[in-house]
Amino acid sequence: VAAARRIILEVGVKGLTMRRLSDELGVALGATYYHVATRHDLLVLVGRSLFAEVELPGAEAGDWAARVKGAMVHVAAVVGQHDGIAAFLLANLDEVVPKELQQEMLDVLHEAGFDPHTTAVLMMALLFYVSGVSAGGQDVRSAVMLHGEDLEPLFEEGLDLLLDGARNRLNAGRRSGGRRSGWFSSD
Amino acid sequence: VAAARRIILEVGVKGLTMRRLSDELGVALGATYYHVATRHDLLVLVGRSLFAEVELPGAEAGDWAARVKGAMVHVAAVVGQHDGIAAFLLANLDEVVPKELQQEMLDVLHEAGFDPHTTAVLMMALLFYVSGVSAGGQDVRSAVMLHGEDLEPLFEEGLDLLLDGARNRLNAGRRSGGRRSGWFSSD
DNA sequence: ACCTGAACACCGTTCAAGT
DNA sequence: ACCTGAACACCGTTCAAGT
Numbered sequence: 001v002a003a004a005r006r007i008i009l010e011v012g013v014k015g016l017t018m019r020r021l022s023d024e025l026g027v028a029l030g031a032t033y034y035h036v037a038t039r040h041d042l043l044v045l046v047g048r049s050l051f052a053e054v055e056l057p058g059a060e061a062g063d064w065a066a067r068v069k070g071a072m073v074h075v076a077a078v079v080g081q082h083d084g085i086a087a088f089l090l091a092n093l094d095e096v097v098p099k100e101l102q103q104e105m106l107d108v109l110h111e112a113g114f115d116p117h118t119t120a121v122l123m124m125a126l127l128f129y130v131s132g133v134s135a136g137g138q139d140v141r142s143a144v145m146l147h148g149e150d151l152e153p154l155f156e157e158g159l160d161l162l163l164d165g166a167r168n169r170l171n172a173g174r175r176s177g178g179r180r181s182g183w184f185s186s187d
Numbered sequence: 188v189a190a191a192r193r194i195i196l197e198v199g200v201k202g203l204t205m206r207r208l209s210d211e212l213g214v215a216l217g218a219t220y221y222h223v224a225t226r227h228d229l230l231v232l233v234g235r236s237l238f239a240e241v242e243l244p245g246a247e248a249g250d251w252a253a254r255v256k257g258a259m260v261h262v263a264a265v266v267g268q269h270d271g272i273a274a275f276l277l278a279n280l281d282e283v284v285p286k287e288l289q290q291e292m293l294d295v296l297h298e299a300g301f302d303p304h305t306t307a308v309l310m311m312a313l314l315f316y317v318s319g320v321s322a323g324g325q326d327v328r329s330a331v332m333l334h335g336e337d338l339e340p341l342f343e344e345g346l347d348l349l350l351d352g353a354r355n356r357l358n359a360g361r362r363s364g365g366r367r368s369g370w371f372s373s374d
Numbered sequence: 375a376c377c378t379g380a381a382c383a384c385c386g387t388t389c390a391a392g393t
Numbered sequence: 394a395c396c397t398g399a400a401c402a403c404c405g406t407t408c409a410a411g412t
Binding site (some may be wrong): 204216217220224225226 | 403406408
């Protein structure tokens with residue numbers, strides 16, 4: 001896995017070949033296949049090892065939004081370095097996102113007062129947004145009329161948009177004190 | 188391109204092979220390469236033809252948020268049918284998003300009162316979120332603790348989160364009447 | 375101008391054979 | 394148990410040769 005990560009860092013996921021990995025390890029192709037059944041499995045292991053580095057900031061880092069945002073920025077940073085891995089992770093989120101991180105985030109949102117449904121929606125949206133950014137990389141800029149600016153601050157602003165939208169739900173839910181959390185009174 | 192779309196519909200992007208496409212067209216492999224230089228180029232053409240079907244709902248469809256949401260739902264519907272295309276589109280957004288759609292959305296947001304920067308942030312976030320959802324497909328559910336529910340309503344709720352967050356910026360900008368649009372008074 | 379068919383340089387994966 | 398090296402069935406891409 002470490003060797004695979006080194007290769008991806010250098011030449012991207014597309015350049016990570018079972019043959020190249022075997023070379024990097026100094027073994028024959030068959031040896032690699034003895035330890036990992038398939039390239040897909042290898043990438044899952046790589047994905048897990050990347051996510052294992054991500055941690056949710058503690059309560060001292062701020063409110064729920066700041067903590068969640070911190071984790072997401074962390075994800076984007078780790079994933080963004082490894083060209084092409086984001087698209088794979090995106091298509092295999094459930095195999096790759098560690099249960100602990102997931103549970104911690106759920107807990108933070110629950111403590112903040114989110115109902116389970118809104119929590120799920122927010123987590124899904126965050127996951128998709130972050131993976132989307134990481135997979136989409138640089139060339140949105142022209143698709144969006146932003147030529148000079150750096151992408152990273154934009155990424156954080158987009159995150160804020162999402163988090164602010166969620167905060168609305170939270171406040172709306174509190175005001176009405178009810179089970180429904182939407183802006184609209186339709187049910 | 189039509190033949191390519193048929194194949195993707197049936198077996199996904201991974202199953203779209205230059206050989207298979209040639210078979211579908213009843214020609215030799217070389218003939219296909221005479222008309223399209225590369226598989227990448229072919230996929231760009233497919234992507235454009237998909238996006239060409241998406242249209243921004245008119246003013247009668249509601250406010251800016253409803254219209255933008257409509258377009259995004261449309262994108263997700265078209266892209267979602269073609270397995271694996273989302274990841275490609277995501278990585279090639281600028282080659283594939285039609286300038287007219289892009290300009291129309293910019294106009295709608297501008298008319299709604301968004302400054303150019305916030306507009307760009309929102310468009311980027313929407314694009315990434317929608318592509319993320321389309322590329323991520325089904326298996327987020329377990330990563331997010333949602334087992335029974337359909338994904339499509341969740342997709343729309345996530346969209347609402349983003350749009351609501353943007354609406355906040357709009358209102359905040361109006362109240363302060365100033366150039367800055369954030370929640371925070373820093374800067 | 376447009377097409378054919380074979381070739382080239384890769385892939386992921388398998389597997390008999392070795393130690 | 395772990396590894397080698399060759400093979401198989403694919404790819405995308407190119408290109409001389411045909412019409």
